[in-house]
Each structure stands twice: as structure tokens, then as C-alpha cells.
Amino acid sequence: MKHLEKLLVLPMLIVAAFIACSSDDASPAEESISDTNYDITPILSKFEGIGLSYAINGSTITFTTQDLPNHTSPYYPVSNPLYEDYNGTNANWNQNPNMISTQNIVFAISLHPKEAASKQSTSLGPIGISRNGVVFFNQYAGPNRPLTNEIDSFDQWLGHPQQSGQYHYHIEPVYLTQEFGEDAFLGLLADGFPVYGPKENGVVIANDDLDIYHGHTGATVDFPDGIYHYHITSQDPYINGSGFFGTPGNITN
8 A cells, every 4th residue: 555655646746846847937938028128229320311210208219200212213203313213123123103202100119129928910001110211011012912013013222102102111122231231230120129131140041040020039230149130031021920029119100
């Protein structure tokens, strides 16, 4: 009988030890949510563009942009000094009927982004702001409609305007990567996490190098202690995958 009691007690001790360990040790996801202390202040001075301004109020940075590219485009009116005929490399280029017009888009973004416990999908329309004030859109031309045909309307800098004249980038903004480098900081998504170019440490980033949100955690030139950041790649979803890694702020346009 005593031998049987010992056999019953041993499994109970193992279970108790497992429960104790589980309650004391947070999962990696829980640790990443609670232990990060990011501050995106160091990159704010990199934002400069036509009709672009920002203001800090407590722990929030508010960007206001007219969404006017500081580079040439065939989508500017001919009278605009930045008008330029299409001179890109897409043999199938087909200009859409829209023209760039002045916008008033406001992003209220946290200065201290952190991973969201519950992830939110990106929506159609602005999901972030590039360092020259042009907005980022996600990987869709419309509800669940890929960019396959729409890409042919992108100008020589790989942006275009939609029906209300809102110019935007769905994919790599090559004006910025030519100007600042393919591994450079390119902007922020609405959750406050930075967007970088298609290279890191001189190596081209592939989708397989990133998580489902199209980012990863690591050191950058701007954040040598490491930060979660997105990368623009040459394949769908280009800028962002299955939603925001953090909690997006308010966007009005």
C-alpha cells in the first residue's frame, strides 16, 4: 500500500512544479509586450517635406501633412514646377485619371510604441507616414484586391494618387531610398514603429526574414539598442502584412 501511495504522489509533485513554473515565467510574447520601453524621439528630426509639420504633446506626436510629394510626378498639374512626364522603366505604365491635390491628414502616434496584446488589421487608406510627408497605404488596391494591375499606374517614384488626389506609396518609395539609402529610415506606421528600406546591414531583406506583420526586432542606426521595425520588401505585402504590430493611433483625413 505504501508503495502505491508513493507512485500516486510523484505525478502530483511533477504537475505542481509545472504549474508553479508556468505562473512564474511569462511567455516570450508577454515579456515583449511588458518589458519594452521604446522611444521614437530620435527619428523625428528626419521628417521634412512640403506642408509637413509635427508637434509633441506629452507622449503623443501629432503629424499634420498636406501629402504633397517633394519629388517630380506626371500626376502633378502641368503648371506645377514638380510636374514631369513619366520616365520610369515600366513598359506597361498607364497613367490613372487622378491628379495630386493638397490634403489635410493628421496622425496622432505614440512616442513610446509597444506591442499590442490584440493586433488590428490595416485598413484601406493611410496606414502610416513617410519621412517626406507622403502617406503609406497597405498592399491592396481595394478590399482584398491585390496591386497586380494598379502597379502599372505608379509613377517613376512608385507612387500615385487615388480619386480624391491623395498621393501615396504602396511599395518601396524609390525617391527616398535613392536619396537616403536602401537601409534608411523611411517613415512610421500609425502604431509608432519605424519603417526601413529593403536592406539591413547591406543584405536584402526577404519576406521570410520577417514576421507576419512584416517586421522584426533588432538594432538599427537610429536605435542601436534595438527596436521592433518594419521593412519594405519587393514582394507582397511590401510594407505591412497581417496588421499592426502595435496599437495604431488616430488618423484623420
